[in-house]
Every structure is written in C-alpha cells, then in structure tokens.
Amino acid sequence: MRKKVVAGNWKMNMNLDEGLSLAKGIVNSLKSMEMENDLDVVLIPPFIHLNELNGLLKDSRLALGAQNVHKETSGAFTGEVSASMVKSVGVDYCLVGHSERRVYQQESDDELIAKVNQLLKEDIQAIFCVGESLEERESGKEKEVIADQLAVLFDLDESDFSNLIIAYEPVWAIGTGKTASSDQAQEMHAHIRAEISNKYGSSIADEIRILYGGSCKPDNAAELFSKKDVDGGLIGGASLDADSFVEIIKAASWSF
Ligand code: PGA
Secondary structure (H helix, E strand, O other): OOOEEEEEEOOOOOOHHHHHHHHHHHHHHHHOOOOOOOEEEEEEOOHHHHHHHHHHHOOOOEEEEEOOOOOOOOOOOOOOOOHHHHHOOOEEEEEEOOHHHHHHOOOOHHHHHHHHHHHHHOOOEEEEEEOOOHHHHHOOOHHHHHHHHHHOOOOOOHHHHOOOEEEEOOHHHOOOOOOOOHHHHHHHHHHHHHHHHHHHOHHHHHHOEEEEEOOOOHHHHHHHHOOOOOOEEEEOHHHHOHHHHHHHHHHHHOOO
8 A cells, every 4th residue: 555645835935934833833733633544744845944844843743845956966056955955954855847847947857867866865755746738738648748757767777766756747737726637637647657567567656656736725635635546645835724734634644
C-alpha cells in the first residue's frame, strides 16, 4: 500500500509571521486529530520560512519541503539557493518542474534533470510536476505531453527513480477553481503509472506515489483521493488556510 502524501505549496505568499502562525495552526490541529491511516504531510513555504519552520515542526508529524533549488552545487549564482543549503535547514522534499516555473522561468528539461540530480545527492525527495495546458488537452494531446515530460526522468537508474514523487497538475486547473474530475485524474494517473511500468517495470511503478494538484479543495479532495492511482495532493490556494488544509489532510487520512 502506498503511503499518501498531502503537500501544501505556499508559492509566493505569507511573510514570516503569517507563515509561522499558519504552520502553528496546522501543527495544533493535527495534534488532536485522529487519523485512520498514516500519511506524509509536507509544508512547502518560501525559502525565508524554512529555518524557523524546521524548529517549529520538530516533534510534529509535518515535514518540510522547498519550492525550488538551483541546478548547480554552489558558486557565483547570485540570488540562488542550493540543494545542500535547503538540506541544512531540514528540507526533505522539493518541487521540480512546477508549471509556473516552466512558464515564468522557462526552465528547460536539462535544467529540471540537473535539479533532480542535485536533490538526489542530498537525499531530498523531488516532487516532479507534470501537466498539460488547456490547449494541449483540447487538441487531444494530453497523454503524449505527459509522457514526454516524464521521459526526461528516464535516464535515471531504478534506485534513483524510485526516490521520486510525481505530481500531475493540469495547468488549466491550477489556481483557476477548475478541478479535473476524479475520473480525468484517475485516467491520467493510470497513464503515468503505465509509462513508468513500461520503463522500470511494474514493481517500481506500483510503489511510486502520484499526487494530484490543481484546485484541490476540502470539498473535492476525498473524491479525488478515493481513486486507485491518486496517492494524495499538491495543494496551492487551499494550503494557505489552516482549516482548509487540515480538512484536506483528513480526506487523505480517511480515503483508503
Ligand atoms: P492550486 O495550486 O491548488 O492553487 O490550484 C496547485 C499548485 O500549483 O501546486
């Protein structure tokens, strides 16, 4: 049985005080919450929160993630942050290939794989995001697009690939309030698992966790998470409010 994951991507929101109080609210609610099943809960704040949150989350059931790292190990890259730096403040997960970075920072496939390799060196689990645009879906190319985005990872050896988490985030559903239906999500997650199985075999494909992201909210999370190949969610907007995020965590904890 794959352990579910709920990860909250705060994006460029929350100053330090706001972030700390959001995290405290989540930690406190989870302390008293009964969960039927164990799951990984990850907060992915902007860099400035990481060090303080590392202290705050010690002894809690929450883990820490980063939104990005640079593709090089260290050096003259003004404004950048490396994988070993985020590791030193307790980061265990990191997003790679989020559609906002693919679009606004024009991140290339070469850059994405270089970042994944930096994270592997530091023993940080990459959450590798894939997703098609509305235009690609409307022209019936969505499965091809996702297969191509995934194939960037297929030079990794089996043991490295097994360390990844995949997040399927249809671009047309991110921040738009338009969620993929649970059947659309299941269909694409099954496709992703089949592509992985073709490359690495069914036992690795069965173990890889595939998250859904894109307008996932308390009122649709349970339905999405009930699908066989949906192993949790990458949550944007709804992770900025402690009550909504906790409701989504509950949906994942009870949806086995
Ligand atoms: P959203 O964002 O939940 O606000 O749609 C999801 C994401 O971009 O990770």
